[in-house]
Amino acid sequence: MSDARPVVLMGNVPPPARPRSLPGRWLKRLQPRGTSLVTSVPYLWLLLFFLLPFIIVLKISFSDTRIAMPPYQPLFSWGADQVLQIKLYLSNFAFLVQDNLYWQSYLTSITVAGISTLFCLLIGYPMAYAIARSNPATRNILLLLVILPFWTSFLLRVYAWIGLLKNNGFINQALMGLGLIDQPIQMLQTDFAVYVGIVYSYLPFMILPLYANLEKMDLTLLEAAADLGSRPRQAFMKITLPLSLPGIVAGCLLVFIPAVGEFVIPSLLGDPGMLMIGKVLWTEFFNNRDWPVASAVAIALLLFLVIPIMFYQRTQESGSGGGHR
Amino acid sequence: MMHGRPWFRITALALGYTFLYLPILLLVAFSFNKSRLVTVWGGFSTHWYGALFRNQQILDAAWLSIRVGALSATLAVALGTLAGMALTRFGPFKGRTMLSGMVAAPLVMPEVITGLSMLLLFVTMEQVIGWPQGRGMTTIVIAHVTFTMAFVAVIVQSRLTQMDESLEEAALDLGARPAKVFFVITLPIILPALISGWLLAFTLSLDDLVITSFVAGPGSSTLPMVVFSKVRLGVSPDINALATIMISIVAVGVVIAGFWMSRQQKARDRDAQMALAANQDLIESLKKG
Numbered sequence: 183m184s185d186a187r188p189v190v191l192m193g194n195v196p197p198p199a200r201p202r203s204l205p206g207r208w209l210k211r212l213q214p215r216g217t218s219l220v221t222s223v224p225y226l227w228l229l230l231f232f233l234l235p236f237i238i239v240l241k242i243s244f245s246d247t248r249i250a251m252p253p254y255q256p257l258f259s260w261g262a263d264q265v266l267q268i269k270l271y272l273s274n275f276a277f278l279v280q281d282n283l284y285w286q287s288y289l290t291s292i293t294v295a296g297i298s299t300l301f302c303l304l305i306g307y308p309m310a311y312a313i314a315r316s317n318p319a320t321r322n323i324l325l326l327l328v329i330l331p332f333w334t335s336f337l338l339r340v341y342a343w344i345g346l347l348k349n350n351g352f353i354n355q356a357l358m359g360l361g362l363i364d365q366p367i368q369m370l371q372t373d374f375a376v377y378v379g380i381v382y383s384y385l386p387f388m389i390l391p392l393y394a395n396l397e398k399m400d401l402t403l404l405e406a407a408a409d410l411g412s413r414p415r416q417a418f419m420k421i422t423l424p425l426s427l428p429g430i431v432a433g434c435l436l437v438f439i440p441a442v443g444e445f446v447i448p449s450l451l452g453d454p455g456m457l458m459i460g461k462v463l464w465t466e467f468f469n470n471r472d473w474p475v476a477s478a479v480a481i482a483l484l485l486f487l488v489i490p491i492m493f494y495q496r497t498q499e500s501g502s503g504g505g506h507r
Numbered sequence: 508m509m510h511g512r513p514w515f516r517i518t519a520l521a522l523g524y525t526f527l528y529l530p531i532l533l534l535v536a537f538s539f540n541k542s543r544l545v546t547v548w549g550g551f552s553t554h555w556y557g558a559l560f561r562n563q564q565i566l567d568a569a570w571l572s573i574r575v576g577a578l579s580a581t582l583a584v585a586l587g588t589l590a591g592m593a594l595t596r597f598g599p600f601k602g603r604t605m606l607s608g609m610v611a612a613p614l615v616m617p618e619v620i621t622g623l624s625m626l627l628l629f630v631t632m633e634q635v636i637g638w639p640q641g642r643g644m645t646t647i648v649i650a651h652v653t654f655t656m657a658f659v660a661v662i663v664q665s666r667l668t669q670m671d672e673s674l675e676e677a678a679l680d681l682g683a684r685p686a687k688v689f690f691v692i693t694l695p696i697i698l699p700a701l702i703s704g705w706l707l708a709f710t711l712s713l714d715d716l717v718i719t720s721f722v723a724g725p726g727s728s729t730l731p732m733v734v735f736s737k738v739r740l741g742v743s744p745d746i747n748a749l750a751t752i753m754i755s756i757v758a759v760g761v762v763i764a765g766f767w768m769s770r771q772q773k774a775r776d777r778d779a780q781m782a783l784a785a786n787q788d789l790i791e792s793l794k795k796g
Contacts, residue, residue: 217593217597217600220589220592220593220597221589221593221597221600221602221606223586223589224586224587224589224590224593224606224610224656224660225590225593225602225605225606225609227586227652227653227656228590228606228609228610228653229609231625231628231649231650231652231653232609232612232613232653233609234628235624235625235627235628236624238624238627238628238631239620239623239624239627242627305523305526306523308515308516308519308523309519309520309523311516311519312515312516312517312519312520313520315516316516324520326761326765327524327527327528328527330757330758330761331527331528331531333706333710333757333760333761334531334750334753334754334757335713335714335731335750335753336714337714337716337731337734337735337738338534338734338746338749338750338753338754339530339531341534341734341738341742341746341750342530342531342533342534342750343530344738344741344742345530345533345534345537345742345747346529346530346533348742352533382526382527382530385523385526385527386527435615436615439615439616439617440615440616440617440618442617443617443618443619443620444617445618445619445717446716446717446735449739450738450739460617460618460619460717463619463620463623464619464717467623467721468720473627476623477623477627480619480620480623480624483617483619483620484620487617491612491615491616494611494615495607495608495611495612
């Protein structure tokens with residue numbers, strides 16, 4: 183079981199199209215009926231429940247709001263003389279562009295996600311490095327310890343930080359007990375708490391692809407560098423770091439992309455006034471019941487994320503989450 | 508390089524693991540706190556565990572979550588395995604890029620987007636074909652299957668690429684039909700991956716708040732939804748008790764599963780080795796003969 187999450191996150195699935203021995207694709211013998219059956223079931227499921235929904239979101243983002251259930255106008259309707267009427271309301275998107283609130287929340291989300299990703303990298307890289315360079319027996323235990331929090335509830339791990347960061351929480355009590363401060367420091371409901379929450383929750387997503395990469399690295403390269411008179415620091419900068427770049431990219435994308443749309447962490451730990459786009463979408467949908475605007479927010483977020491998501495898929499496909507040999 | 512600067516490695520690990528585990532340990536410790544104030548120690552007590560088990564709302568939500576989790580994990584394993592097989596064993600086929608894209612995307616898609624889009628799909632479907640009627644367990648299960656099957660597919664995919672295909676080829680050469688090869692050879696070998704996948708899908712389903720909140724109807728509150736609404740109002744000690752129970756189950760489960768799987772894996776590798784060696788002997792003897 184311990185192999186579950188790292189496999190998911192390392193992105194080390196080599197492309198199967200790689201030329202194998204000729205009889206390699208033995209299931210080809212099933213073709214055409216068997217293979218198409220095996221392929222079509224998950225294919226249809228994903229088309230229906232993953233792709234189609236996005237098209238519907240796109241459609242509704244161009245609809246006008248109405249007070250009914252569902253609370254939006256149909257895009258297509260039959261006019262009096264049997265003419266198909268298509269009404270595209272661009273007002274939802276115009277609204278997004280004009281209202282400062284949305285710009286600000288996109289900007290805040292990207293900044294928060296970006297800075298958190300950087301901190302994850304700064305904390306995760308030394309850890310991944312240390313795990314990859316320890317001896318094999320310890321390595322498995324250390325790795326298991328990184329994965330273990332994953333199997334416990336994300337929501338409850340975020341909740342744990344409320345108890346730590348509160349005014350009468352553990353950190354403030356400890357600091358006051360040590361005589362370092364007289365007054366509790368306000369930490370909960372600040373941006374700081376959101377950063378801590380994101381870094382804490384997403385740290386394993388950074389460590390695992392980095393570990394997968396560093397563990398595969400050819401250590402003889404470093405020996406060669408040392409033989410040629412390079413100092414460890416220099417060897418690290420010139421060999422280890424550049425070679426681990428695919429792991430860094432995979433880890434950063436795995437942290438950054440979901441962090442941009444994060445809802446739970448800012449709503450539990452952050453300032454109620456803090457605008458992050460995941461929270462804005464949630465509010466538009468649940469509190470304002472404005473489905474078209476919520477859809478437009480989702481489409482705009484998706485347009486922004488489509489580049490990093492495709493980039494992430496490219497790294498998955500080329501298996502560059504792993505190291506070079 | 509294993510030897511350069513051990514103090515650096517030890518510091519990095521010590522700080523890192525403290526950061527990862529201190530919040531969880533404190534959470535567990537304060538679940539045994541007598542005081543209602545979650546962060547002030549008032550003596551040892553198991554009072555909050557009793558309170559938890561008398562809370563009908565939490566019990567109902569937990570039971571719903573377990574049912575949803577088991578059902579969606581099972582479906583996700585079935586669909587994820589098919590997707591994994593298609594992506595690793597069929598070579599290039601029409602629509603392969605599309606399938607692999609749709610399998611990888613849910614792994615990183617922000618949950619608010621997935622949740623919103625699934626809900627709008629269900630609403631549209633109800634308008635157009637009259638199904639699903641309203642929202643509840645069915646819609647939650649469909650949504651969970653969709654986002655967890657991606658994880659299963661990736662695990663299965665990686666196990667299949669590690670697996671030695673010559674075992675499957677040998678069975679085919681000996682006249683087994685492809686379906687039989689799958690059930691007799693492939694399935695037992697990738698079974699650990701399927702179990703991991705099921706457990707992972709179950710855990711993710713049990714834990715999901717955002718997607719579920721979108722697709723759940725009134726009267727179908729899952730455990731995370733109840734926890735979130737309680738936690739939003741501040742810390743409450745019975746949630747600490749709940750967290751402790753969940754963490755204990757996971758810790759025990761992970762340890763047992765880890766042991767069992769490493770043993771299974773060793774046995775299986777040995778079998779595979781022996782089969783390959785036997786094959787080799789056969790080839791050698793044929794060459795001589």
